[in-house]
Amino acid sequence: MKSIIIVDDFEDITLMIKHVLELADITNVYTTSDPAEAISYTIKNGRPLLIVTGYDMQQTTGSQLLLNINNLYPGTPGIIMTSDPQRANADDDTKGIPVIYKNESGFLNKIVELAQEQILLYGCK
Numbered sequence: 001m002k003s004i005i006i007v008d009d010f011e012d013i014t015l016m017i018k019h020v021l022e023l024a025d026i027t028n029v030y031t032t033s034d035p036a037e038a039i040s041y042t043i044k045n046g047r048p049l050l051i052v053t054g055y056d057m058q059q060t061t062g063s064q065l066l067l068n069i070n071n072l073y074p075g076t077p078g079i080i081m082t083s084d085p086q087r088a089n090a091d092d093d094t095k096g097i098p099v100i101y102k103n104e105s106g107f108l109n110k111i112v113e114l115a116q117e118q119i120l121l122y123g124c125k
Helices: 011-023 035-045 062-072 085-090 107-122
Strands: 004-007 029-032 050-054 078-082 099-101
Touching (some): 004 011, 011 107, 035 050, 078 085
Parallel strands (some): 004 029, 050 078, 078 099
């Protein structure tokens, strides 16, 4: 079963998103604060359904993480969360990737909507 991977430096954010997804009956969710661990998990478990990642992390950017995973599994969809959308949108690597402002009301609902879209496309949860 394909999973949704949530990656952010702040574990509280990953756990909050996982909880909100579980409330929406989306249960195959993997969280980590380490982008390298997300890549290892992907290698071990196959193409994820969706990757939700912070933009500016200590080890790398979310866009670089998505590029690395897309090198392994082309077409893997992703969402970038940020508290600085101007900076993230100015990054050429984020072109074509949805960027969600963490401080905007409804950002969690947007993640749930995008996850549900992927589940409808691939018929799993």
